[in-house]
Amino acid sequence: MRSLLLTALCCLALGAGALPAQELYSGVSRDFRFDPTAQPRLVGNVTFQTPAGSQWAIVEAITESPDQDVDLYVRFGQPVERLNDGSIVADFRSETLGGPDEHVFISPTGAPPLQNGLYFVALVIRSLNQEIRLTLKATIPRGGAATTRIISTFDDLNDEGWTRNFPGSGLPGTVTGDPAGNIAVLPEGFLRITDFDGPNRDYAVAPPKFLGNLAGFSDPYFEYDFRQFEGPEPLFPLEIRLLGASAAFQWRGDLPPRQEWVHVHVPLSVGSWKRLEGSASFTQVLANVQRIEVSMDHAPGAEASDLDNFRFSGGPLPPPTGPGGPDYSDFETGVDGWSRNFPASAIPWASFGSENAAVLHGLGGNDSEGFLLLVDGGGRNTDFAVAPEKFIRGLADLDRPWYEFEFRRFEGAFPQFQVKLRMLGNGAVYEWDGIRPREMWDRYRVPIDAQNWVHVQGPKDFDAMLRSVQRLELSMDFSNGFEVAGLDNFRLRTQYTPPVGPALHLDRNAIEVSVASPNDLLPLEDLAITATGAEVDWRAAVEPADADWLSLTGAAGRTPDQTQILIDPERLGPGVHTAEVVVTATLFGVPAVRLPVTLVIGADPRVPVLNPGGAIHAANPAVSLSPGALGSLFGVFLSSEWLTPGLSDGRLPTSAGGVELRLLRTDGSLIAPAPLVFLSPGQINFQTPYEVAGETAVQLELVREGVASNRISVSLADAAPGVFPINADAAAVTDLDGRLISPENPASAGAVLTVYYSGGGVPQPPLASGQAAPAEPLAVPMGPLRADVEGRSAEVLGAALSPGFVGLEQLSLRLPQGLSPGRAVLRITVAGRVSNGVPIWVR
Structure with a gap:
């Protein structure tokens, strides 16, 4: 703290x-x-x-x-x-x-x-x-595959919100139980429902924590333990009913045994469920589950049945892959795959909403027949709507993508917060803020670029996040208490052109200051605020709000105007402190502008700092680096810009943007500079130079504009293979057509696959560090080479450095016979060094 x-x-x-x-x-x-x-x-x-x-x-x-x-x-x-x-x-x-x-x-x-x-x-x-x-x-x-679990164990003798089906719910497909039935948690730690021979069938009704969007998971399922404790021979099979979206689906299992516990597994896949009511698809019901009923009455007459360890489990959906493009949700006929942030997602930093909220289909939108109705029941957690995959797939490949949508508020207290979009991927979160919602339809336009989205959590690399977006959230919670909002005509578009109209401008792009001690005084920093297109009323605030070391002499006015920024280090400790001055216009549609402010106490901000242990193998962080392997280096003040140098005369440069990365012997003498692949303030990607061959450990030192960083130690091996992962279900493994091996494109036994990796050691014939691999003659990595799939040896057909690339090797193999269909783990071995295991899929 x-x-x-x-x-x-x-x-x-x-x-x-x-x-x-x-x-x-x-x-x-x-x-x-x-x-x-x-x-x-x-x-x-x-x-x-x-x-x-x-x-x-x-x-x-x-x-x-x-x-x-x-x-x-x-x-x-x-x-x-x-x-x-x-x-x-x-x-x-x-x-x-x-x-x-x-x-x-x-x-x-x-x-x-x-x-x-x-x-x-x-x-x-x-x-x-x-x-x-x-x-x-x-x-x-x-x-x-991360797994989300929601569990009721009843171990603390708490019913955890479970009820029974009396009185009825009124939802289509629901069952109403007997008035005289009874529900209780027994001291042994399970739930019991007793049926006193009434004519209606009794069901246990799951609490709200199991409801909401259950479609946003891979391989979701229910499981539970059941026992018919007392009663006649069962005549009715085990059963679960799912209700939502004005429809109901039923799963039916086997007849339960008498007086014996049985473990029940219920896959949430469409082939396992039968429609009872309504016209909505199973996926639509699963995306907005409103009620779950579990059968507890399996014979005529008096009966007592027990339920324990009821669980929902599901992994995250893999990051979207494949081409993206313009798409839309007009909500004319339904919710179009939109859900909300409940139950919890395993995606890092995903928001988690309240139990008593809903995403529904509303009739009559903004000049349309339908819209998405967002209802917040007033729970403590902040509720967001979650967009379907089509709005996040392939964003990095689109030409100037942007979102456009219409939003309004129908009910609720005065909104305290603005309309917000949250984009999650690569372990990071970026946010875009609009204006506070109004009780009228407003149109929002949101460019998908680093200038309009603010980094909130995780690695600060917008482009890397955009290449692996896993989730898009839209706020639906703007104040405490009950509220209702609407969303209509949500569209993903391309070729964004900034609107011609008023725009705010600051006369500075950033402020970066340093002091030797917190007791040092800093002069006021002037900031001029102007606008093009019209005079604009402006307001300014500091984000985050608890950055009380940063303030303004004036926080509102009308352009052209001027204010001053006060930076007070007195209550701060040594280190790097960052915040932003955010200037917004009261006129709707004028984008906010942000001024990053960096205060360094004690350390010179021009000195790059390498994180301890911050140099890792680019494909397999668990192994050492090796001659020719691609690596990543993490720290602060590494570069003043984002830069991808590229090849020049077939080689990567060892100096770019005023940055040089040096590999030193343990005595401090220079071995060689590293060829540079990518540069940013927090990360450098590089090739380990071949000149380190024979060394077991080196030191890394980064020089930025003539100023050297601290040195960190890195261990080395002759070879250190790492296969490049792509996502949770795929790696850089392709078929002969160049298509990734994935659940949608599994490989057959005997198929020839190509595995892309780095860390194969010094090739033959030798290459200069940073040199792109030739096509003729092919450069061959170290051997011997081996490949294994689920412990079975795969025939290695050949290996070479990938022509035209630096630090990238490829190995061809033939899949062995006798593999079980589904997911399998592939590993390669180079010179006795085993790679990371990566997933492939076998048909």
Whole structure:
């Protein structure tokens, strides 16, 4: 949390304490309660495991009330601890000032990177003299597919919101049970419904946490344990009913055995369900489930049946691939695949809405027959509508893409927030803000580019995010309490041209200042605000709002105008502090303009800083670098611009944009500069020069405009193969037609595949560092070469460096016979070094 408070804590005795000893399981929430404390208190006795194959991990601490403040800490291999000076020893921390929610994101490319093993979780209770209630949750996707789980175990003798089907719901297809039936949680930890021989059939009705959009998952299913405890021989099979979108579908299983527990697995796939009512498709019902009924009455006469461990599970949908293009939702006949942010998604930083909200089809829109009706029942969480895949597929390949849509508000208190779009991908979040919604239809136009979207979480690389967008969210929650809004005519367009009209302009693009000490005084920074097309009333604010070291002498006016920016480092600690001045117009349709402000205390902002452990293999972060392998380097102030140098006379440059990356021996002597593939302020992609052959470890040093960074150590191997992953279900493995092997394009036994990798070592004949591989003669990577699919040896037909590319190798293989259809794991071995395992699909 705030370096100021951490400094103050050096003088406080943080009270010792402990969470109840518990292990967090992926996707399962744990609730905790803490008695009031008179001083900040460190508590920690919770762990979670990251098994082999984990892709990343998110740990969340969510307090019951927004005014309750805690900090979250995570450490690998040993408990989080407090030193005598009051500082907290942890690998990861989330210390949001005054915020109710804390998140820690651990990725393989972070610093420190994700490791396999045991992590320890601890909290510091900041809110004093009040009881604290909070929920801890860890999400740990494995094997390329994160799993979302919603569970009712009844272990705490709580019914968790389960009811029975009396009285009826009024939804099409619902069943009304007997008035005299009974529902209870038994001390043994399961739910029992007793039927006293009434004529109607009794069902258990799932609580709201199981409802909402269940279509936004791969391979979703229900499972539960069932027992007919007492009653006649069963005559009716096990059954589940799904109700939503004015329709109902039924799944039917086998007859349950008498007085024996049976485990039931119910796939949520269209072939397993039968329509009972309505005309909506199964996918439409699954996207907006309003009621789930589980049969508990399987014979005539008196009966008692038990339900336990009811669970919904589903993995995330893979990132969209394939061509994108203009598309639209006019909502004339339905919701067109739109859903909302409930239940929770496994995508990093996805929002999580309230149980009592809905996305419905409304009649009569903005000059149309239908629109999307967004209803917020007033829950605490912020509700968003989630766009279908067609609006996020292939965005990076489109020519100047942009969104256009119409939005209005029908009911609710005065809106406190603006209409917002959130785009998620590559572990990052970017947001676009419009104006506050009005009780009239307004049209919004949103260019999809880095200038109009603000970085919120994760890696700060808009282009990388755009290449792998996983989710698009549209806000539907603008105030506390009940509210209703509408969306119509949502379109993805191309070839965006800025509208001719008023536009705000600032006379500066950025402000970057440095001081040696927080006690240094900084002069006021002048800022001129003008507009083209018309005089415009303007307002300015600082984001984030808690950046109280940044302020303005004037926060509103009319163009042309001027204000001054005050930067006050007094209450800040050493390091880099960033915020933005956001200037908006009161006139609708005028885009906001943003002025980034960077304050560096102690360190010279011109000095590049390399993250410890920040140099990794580009395709396989778990292995060393090797001669010729492609690598990525992470840090700050690495480059003043985003740059892709490209080939010149068939070679990559070793200097670009004033940046040079040097590989040094352990004694500091120069081995060679690295050929540069890509440069940005936070990341450099490079080829490991062949000159490092024979070395087991080197040091990396980056020089930017003549100023050298710190040095970091990197281990080396003769070969370090890494196959390039594409997404959760595909890698850089193609068929003879050049198509990716994927669930939609599985390979047959005996098929010839091409695997693209990096890290094959020094080729023959040798190449100069940075040189593109020739087509004649082909350069051959080190051997021996081997390929395995699910442990079966695959015939290697040949391997070479990919002609025209730098640091890229390709291997041809023939798939072995006898593989089971479906997903399989492929690995290659070069000179005894085994690559990462990547998914392929076999028909």
